[in-house]
Amino acid sequence: MKTLFLDAPYAGLVELSPETLDYLIKKGYKKVGLYASVQFVNRLEEIKKQLERNKIKALTSRPDRAHVESQLLGCNVHGLNLEGDVDCYLYVGDGKFHPLALVYSQKKGQKEVVCDDPLSRKMSLLSREKVKTTLKKYKSFLMKFLTAKIVGIIITLKPGQEHYAFSQKLKEKYPDKRFYYFIDNNISFEQLENFPFVDVWVNTACPRIALEEQDKFLKGVINLNDALNANEVLAGF
Numbered sequence: 001m002k003t004l005f006l007d008a009p010y011a012g013l014v015e016l017s018p019e020t021l022d023y024l025i026k027k028g029y030k031k032v033g034l035y036a037s038v039q040f041v042n043r044l045e046e047i048k049k050q051l052e053r054n055k056i057k058a059l060t061s062r063p064d065r066a067h068v069e070s071q072l073l074g075c076n077v078h079g080l081n082l083e084g085d086v087d088c089y090l091y092v093g094d095g096k097f098h099p100l101a102l103v104y105s106q107k108k109g110q111k112e113v114v115c116d117d118p119l120s121r122k123m124s125l126l127s128r129e130k131v132k133t134t135l136k137k138y139k140s141f142l143m144k145f146l147t148a149k150i151v152g153i154i155i156t157l158k159p160g161q162e163h164y165a166f167s168q169k170l171k172e173k174y175p176d177k178r179f180y181y182f183i184d185n186n187i188s189f190e191q192l193e194n195f196p197f198v199d200v201w202v203n204t205a206c207p208r209i210a211l212e213e214q215d216k217f218l219k220g221v222i223n224l225n226d227a228l229n230a231n232e233v234l235a236g237f
Contacts (some may be wrong), residue, residue: 007038007067010118014043014092016050020116020123025054029087032114033080034058035072035102037093040118044070047092059084074098075206080105089113097208099126104135104211134211139237141200141210141220142230148177148199152192153224155183156205163204167224170202189216202227 024032032051036044048058060070064079074097091099094117102113103126113126128135145151151174155164170179180198187205192198201221203210210221226233 009042010039012118013046014040014118015046016092016116017118017121017123019121020090020114021050021054023114023123024051024056024088024090027088029056031057031059031084031086032088032090033082033086033102034060034090034092035063035070035099036091037095037098038067038071040092041068041071043118044092058090059086072098072101074101075208076101076105086111091115092118094119096124096126100131101208102126103128103131104208131211134214135237137214137220138211138222139234141214141222142226142234144220145200145202145222145227146230150178150180150197150199151202151227152195152198152200152219153179153181153202154187154204155181156187157183157185158205161205163224167202167204169228170224173228189213192217192219 034044034047051058059082061080061082062069063071063073063076063081065076066073072091088111089102091102091113093099093115096115099113099115106128110128115124115126117124151170153167153170155167156162164181164183180195182195187209192201198219200219201217202224203221204224207223207225210223214221222230
């Protein structure tokens with residue numbers, strides 16, 4: 001079956017709420033990294049003008065796997081490709097899934113994420129402190145991976161998330177470890193306990209699984225990119 005994916009842009013007015021704009025000004029932020037979910041990404045011009053009128057510069061980029069400038073994908077916790085330093089990140093959209101990617105993308109960074117919901121006209125804040133426990137556990141899983149002898153690699157068949165070929169690099173980098181591959185269309189968390197010989201798991205699907213579904217992996221789980229660069233990632237915590 002052929003599938004056609006279409007964007008569904010928001011047709012209403014999108015501008016920063018007075019609360020958000022006042023907060024940015026009071027904090028003295030002069031440069032912000034501006035991002036939005038796909039529904040609002042084509043409505044950012046007015047927001048840029050608002051910021052400019054208040055002497056705040058908006059820096060944008062096209063993150064890895066995004067289709068357009070400023071589009072933020074919740075599953076992308078790396079690869080913003082933003083050139084230049086910013087005082088904070090400004091996210092336009094509803095929910096917390098997407099802006100949390102901006103928090104996770106900062107290893108040692110403490111830049112807060114200012115969220116402006118154009119539907120409710122409310123502001124909220126996200127910081128590294130919000131995910132401190134999650135990151136602490138993730139760091140311990142990275143350390144466990146380095147000493148593990150048997151590693152289970154989870155492969156999904158979903159388009160855009162299937163990375164079997166790329167995962168083969170683990171064998172080259174860690175020849176002293178034994179790797180077992182578990183392939184399915186959907187990850188069945190309840191089935192993981194059937195393989196007690198696995199010391200730790202490597203997730204090759206959406207990277208947010210290894211962060212927000214940690215409790216479902218009793219042996220611990222890390223993402224593929226971090227497994228390939230475990231020492232470097234640990235140094236960044």
